[in-house]
Amino acid sequence: MAPRTLRVRSPQSFRPRVVSIGPLHRDNKIVKAFERQKATYVTNLMNHINSSPRIIMNSCMEKVYASMEKIKACYVLTKTYNEVEFAEMMVMDACFILGFIYLTFEKKSIDMFHAEDVVHDLVLLENQIPFFFLEEIFECTIVKLKPNTSLVVFMYPLLLILDLFKSDLDLNILENISIDDTHHILSLLHECYKPQKNDTILKEFSITKPHSAVDLDKAGVKFKPNRSQTWVLGMEMELPCFLWSWCKCTLRMPIFYVNDFTEVTLRNLIAYEQESRQTQNYITSYAFVINMLVNTQDDVAKLIDSEVLVNDMGSNEEVANMINKICKELAYVNSLYRKQWNTLDNYYNSYWPNHIGWMRKTYFSSPWNIITLIVGSIAFALIIAQTIFTIKDK
Structure with a gap:
């Protein structure tokens, strides 16, 4: 969860607009309407995989049951879920994320219903699922469609949209990101902003406020x-x-x-x-x-x-x-x-x-100041010239 002081300052920055991922905003009325859309994405993803949807879902459920305690430990749960309810929620959300990315950026076969809002809901700190679990579901689904693709590289189109600095993310950089060091999708975006050189040591210091x-x-x-x-x-x-x-x-x-x-x-x-x-x-x-x-x-x-x-x-x-x-x-x-x-x-x-800086602020901050300076300089030059001629005449 986001630190309380930051959430109080801007609560809308941490609440999903369209889709809830994980348990923390599950009961938000705003995101309830999108649950059917979630199921549509998951169904379409399953239809693209050359395997029985029932077999795939059973495999996914086995993954979540095997990691149930580890997954729950990632959240500050405010509501009690039974194991079946929690498992179904996690599988649905993981499959939705993968289906949304695959169908939106790979196949482009689904209407972009609030797609931009969905993308940015996927980067909210309180709207995440553990990356290690997303990797397990990725192995059960997307790998069957794209056998030579890693989860991190699969996320590339999403990261390009979310990138604040349009840094032309190098796929080689993504391939070197460790799953073990990545907590969730927001964490993956954060990994992209780390220095590329492992030997780069950065120290944090306080700095005073300089000029604008x-x-x-x-x-x-x-x-x-x-x-x-x-x-x-x-x-x-x-x-x-x-x-x-x-x-x-x-x-x-x-x-x-x-x-x-x-x-x-x-x-x-x-x-x-x-x-x-x-x-x-x-x-x-x-x-x-x-x-x-x-x-x-x-x-x-x-x-x-x-x-x-x-x-x-x-x-x-x-x-x-x-x-x-x-x-x-x-x-x-x-x-x-x-x-x-x-x-x-x-x-x-x-x-x-x-x-x-002082001269520019004093004499060049406006057209009138510049005109005044020019006129004053000309007048001063004329006075000097007049003085010189007067002295010569004497």
Whole structure:
């Protein structure tokens, strides 16, 4: 379950809109109507498998009974289920997930009834089933249709839709993800954001709030997309190397894609990191960074112009409001980007960027300020010239 403080802050981010997976939201009236659709997906999946549906379902039921206690131990159950009821629920939900992915992305033979809502319900922390059990049902069903496919690779189309950073997920990366390290579908998405190199060691540190994207831009800091081949969430500072570029500094960062479902996905990934002590705060660290950079819609516009943020949500003000709400009520402020932020802060506070920022804010913040500066400069030059000619005439 999501931490209480996060759920209270945004309860709608943790409740399914269409489909319930597992026991935690089973009695929610909103998802009751979709139970028939679930059965339709499962029936269609069985019809594609060249085997008796009864034999397949019996095999699935054997799997769930063999792992019953292990599966139940994954939940904070608020209701008592008998073994038959619980087993049927878990088999139905596992088969539905696999059938939905197979029929929607492979066969494309079923109407996309609320398909987008279903996809994002599958990433909710409180709407999961254990990945090890999903793997067992996968072996009983999808493997008969796609014998050379792993469960993780089978999830690829789903992950592409859920990916917050459109990182062009490499199938080789997915093939290296261990089932043992994956708790559920949300956990699988989180695995995609880990550094590729096993020897990469990331330490968490507290960082102070720096200046916004607009303020940093005025001081000569530029933002560009991340070029890292080893970590999609990697950030790096590029400091000037030449005398004529003394006023420029570049922060390379991930490209953040914002749409109507971004807040839900982001909140659930953060909740997963908060809830799991064995998981590093990759997403939480990024959330703190983007929250520090964005104060207003002008900051959003600057990041969009810099091609490190894509707004498919609506107005820039909506994006700014969403980002500003994300980090509220988090238990602690830890970041994996302390080194980059210290470098950025030291650069901003150094003599030239600091004064350049002040000059831009004072003299170049509006057309009228620029006109006033130009007129004042011309008037000053004319006074100097007049003074020189007066002295020469004498």
